[in-house]
Every structure is written in structure tokens, then in C-alpha cells.
Amino acid sequence: VDFDQTHCSTLKATSLRFLAATAAIQGLHMRRFDFVSAFLQGDLEPGEQIACRPPPGYETLGDDGNHKIWRVLKLICGMQQGGRRWQRSLFPWFTALGFRQCEADNCVFAMTTAGDALYVGCYVDDLFILYLQDGADSLYASFTHKLAQRWEVEDEGEVADLLNIEISRQSASVTLRQTAYIDKLTKEWFPNGPPAHVQLNSVPHPENIRELVIHATGEGAAPADPTLINKYRKLVGALLYAATSTRPDIAYATSMLCRAMSKPTDELLAAALRVLAYLSRHKQVGLRYTPCTRPLEGFADADWAVRHSQSGFVFQLGRAAVSWGSKKQVSVALSTCEAEIMAASEAAKEAIHLRGLYNELSQGKSEPTRLHLDCKAAIDTAYNPEHHSKLKHVQRRHFFIRQVVEDHQIIVPYVETDKNLADFFTKPLPARKFFPLRKAIMNEPNES
Numbered sequence: 001v002d003f004d005q006t007h008c009s010t011l012k013a014t015s016l017r018f019l020a021a022t023a024a025i026q027g028l029h030m031r032r033f034d035f036v037s038a039f040l041q042g043d044l045e046p047g048e049q050i051a052c053r054p055p056p057g058y059e060t061l062g063d064d065g066n067h068k069i070w071r072v073l074k075l076i077c078g079m080q081q082g083g084r085r086w087q088r089s090l091f092p093w094f095t096a097l098g099f100r101q102c103e104a105d106n107c108v109f110a111m112t113t114a115g116d117a118l119y120v121g122c123y124v125d126d127l128f129i130l131y132l133q134d135g136a137d138s139l140y141a142s143f144t145h146k147l148a149q150r151w152e153v154e155d156e157g158e159v160a161d162l163l164n165i166e167i168s169r170q171s172a173s174v175t176l177r178q179t180a181y182i183d184k185l186t187k188e189w190f191p192n193g194p195p196a197h198v199q200l201n202s203v204p205h206p207e208n209i210r211e212l213v214i215h216a217t218g219e220g221a222a223p224a225d226p227t228l229i230n231k232y233r234k235l236v237g238a239l240l241y242a243a244t245s246t247r248p249d250i251a252y253a254t255s256m257l258c259r260a261m262s263k264p265t266d267e268l269l270a271a272a273l274r275v276l277a278y279l280s281r282h283k284q285v286g287l288r289y290t291p292c293t294r295p296l297e298g299f300a301d302a303d304w305a306v307r308h309s310q311s312g313f314v315f316q317l318g319r320a321a322v323s324w325g326s327k328k329q330v331s332v333a334l335s336t337c338e339a340e341i342m343a344a345s346e347a348a349k350e351a352i353h354l355r356g357l358y359n360e361l362s363q364g365k366s367e368p369t370r371l372h373l374d375c376k377a378a379i380d381t382a383y384n385p386e387h388h389s390k391l392k393h394v395q396r397r398h399f400f401i402r403q404v405v406e407d408h409q410i411i412v413p414y415v416e417t418d419k420n421l422a423d424f425f426t427k428p429l430p431a432r433k434f435f436p437l438r439k440a441i442m443n444e445p446n447e448s
Helices: 014-024 084-096 139-150 179-189 208-219 226-246 247-256 264-282 336-362 376-383 396-406 420-423 431-444
Strands: 029-037 108-113 117-123 126-131 153-158 165-171 173-176 287-289 298-301 311-317 320-328 371-372
Touching: 014 029, 014 117, 014 126, 014 165, 014 287, 014 311, 014 320, 014 336, 084 117, 117 139, 117 396, 126 139, 139 153, 153 431, 165 179, 179 226, 179 264, 179 420, 208 247, 208 264, 226 247, 226 264, 247 264, 247 311, 247 320, 247 420, 247 431, 264 320, 264 336, 287 320, 298 336, 298 420, 311 336, 311 420, 320 336, 320 420, 336 371, 336 376, 376 396, 420 431
Parallel strands: 298 371
Antiparallel strands: 029 126, 029 153, 108 117, 117 126, 165 173, 173 287, 298 311, 311 320
């Protein structure tokens, strides 16, 4: 009862990928540190009063005959606000050392000099540290020395995994995978191995996945069995973690499956199992970041083939995706141009966030970010209020892209539909289109 705020920030998945891409581009070393019993190392707020009942066997009675309570002098395990107090002790320590705390993600800290760089991503009690120099006079050496003086930490060596994501370096590239996570799911759902009908050349989604979702969620659909609902939610939730961490190739299929969380059918459960079988067949596929001079760039697209169009976007850095999304549009679009503008404005919001992180880490101001669209009418509308008579009913928030174009934060070049990577996130694609786009988005090596 003696607490108010309990929020504890965590490193965003996008930021983790962004840091991995930065490590590949700048040739940074990557290391992981872990805080020992982190929540016990924090401090209470000045004047904060916390009380608790004593543990069994330590109760004492007061003069009035009632049990005495204890006053907490320091953080203990089980406190609701423990994570927040830990973070409010750690983050000021970072800034006191001279780190810049990124506004785009307050769990990312940066320190740079003329010939050295040090970046730290903080996920509660795990530190993902990227550094350029490791000599005695380096930023890294100074930081880790002060870190060990102030906190009880363990140097876990070169980073190998974080948050069920495997991080590996091969020469100049950095790859993020989830093979162990996929193996765990495969053993749980396919004790005898993945089904034979899903092979290496199979795409993760059935061709009629949209129709299956529409049929299951439409008016008059029969209520689902509670056992089926629980089973479906458990599987799709597990797939969603992979889809948002390292596997953009299942983002569209998972997005569609998530629409039927309350009304799944046996056919949709089979479709979810197909996604898992696909992952099992392609578990070694990951995001591979490599050095390059190409700046951050993005692609946006929409599919107007259904009543509520599907928006998709992807942003790349280091030749692989650092951010992506596949989502149903809230309002019904009345034209392809309207659907594309709505998708582009959502992508523009992500572009502004990524630009902020990009500029904070580089301590510079990047050129306007390129957001590629394959609809010329939408591009015209992004720059000027053209086609007004056809779009005057569109809500103002969907023209956010025009504002950021006007502010010179992004530009909107045209890209041919066949070369628009965001098409990957808007519709079910046949294998002949799916696998080339996957290779381009995830920067797969030629031999895979």
C-alpha cells in the first residue's frame, strides 16, 4: 500500500537492433555486464516511508498487544516500486559520469570523444555495452572501472545473447537470431518434429489467411471453445515475440492471426502452427547488419484489397531492418491514395523516432530521411494539398507526413511496386516474391 509509481523503463527492441547495426557500421566491440541483485542496490527516495510486516517467526507484540510492523530502510525483494527506485538510482549516475541520455529511448546512453565512442543500452539489470577503444585510457576502461567501484556487477564477456536474442559477430557483420527460442517452441508444439507439408520453400502464411480471419471475426461467427482460445493465444503470443524481435518475415502472418485472439478457429490454429513450422525450418535466418555508408531509409505501403486496409513499413540501417510494422488501418480508406497516405503517416512517425535516436548517437543532424512510396498520388499529397476534393474527408492526423516533409525531416521518393520492401508486410505473397524480399529486408548472405 505504500507506493505510487512503479514504472520501470526497458530497452526497446528497436533500440537493441539499432545498437547492433551501429556496432557493425562503426566496428564497435560488444560486451555484456550484469548487476548482482540489482533491485537491492537501489535507494529509497529522500523522506520515503515504507512499512512491512515481519517474516514468519519474527513477529513481536507491542505494548498494546498488536503485532509490530517494520520500517524498511533499504530496498528489499518484492517491493512494487523496486524497479523504479533502482532505475532512479542508476540513471542519474550515468548522467553524472558525462553520458548523454537519449530522448528517443531513455535506456540508451552515449559518450563520444574525437577518437573514441561508448554506447550503453540498459535493460533493467543488464547492460549492452558498445565501445570503440579498450586501452587503459579509453572511455570503456574508465567507465567499467567506475562501474565496478560503485555497483556490484559481473562482466559476462563478449555479448552472446540478450532477451532471448542471440547476438553474434562474423568478421564485420553482426547478426541477431532466435534459434534457441524457436527450438523451445518447436519441442513444445511439435514433439515429433515440424509437419512434413511445411518445407523450406513454404511461406509462413496460407494463401487464404485474410479470408480465414474475416470469417472468424465477422458478425454471426460462432463463439470459440475456451480451450481453443487459450491454446491459440499462447501460441500466437509466442510467435508475436519473435515477429517483433528478429523475424520481420512472420510479421504479416502474425498481425493477421492477432486479429482473431477472441474468436479463433481450428483453421486459424493450423495457420499459427504453420508459422511455427516455417520458423523451425528457417530458424538460422536472422537480421544481419553489415558496414555501409547508406543512411537510415524506409519504405511504406498499404493494401487496399480489403475493407480495412493493411499498413506496412520497414526501416533499414546497416543493410537490414531495424524497425518494421504490419497493422490494420483503423478507418476505412475510400481510395488507394487515402490508404497509402494513412500508411505513410504512420511510417513517418516511426521515421521521426528513429531519426532522433540516429542523431543522438551520432551527435549530428542527418539529411532528411528517405521514405519510399509506390503511389504517385500519395507522394504528391505528401508534398502539397493536391487531390483535395478526393481527400477532404480524411482526418487531419493522417496528413502528419506532410508536416514532417515541410519540416525537411523526411523526403518521399517514388519506388516501383516490385521494389517496395514494405509490400512484404501488407499481403500474403507467393514464394517467388516472398523469399527475394526476405533476403533484401534481412540482408541474408548469398549462401543461405
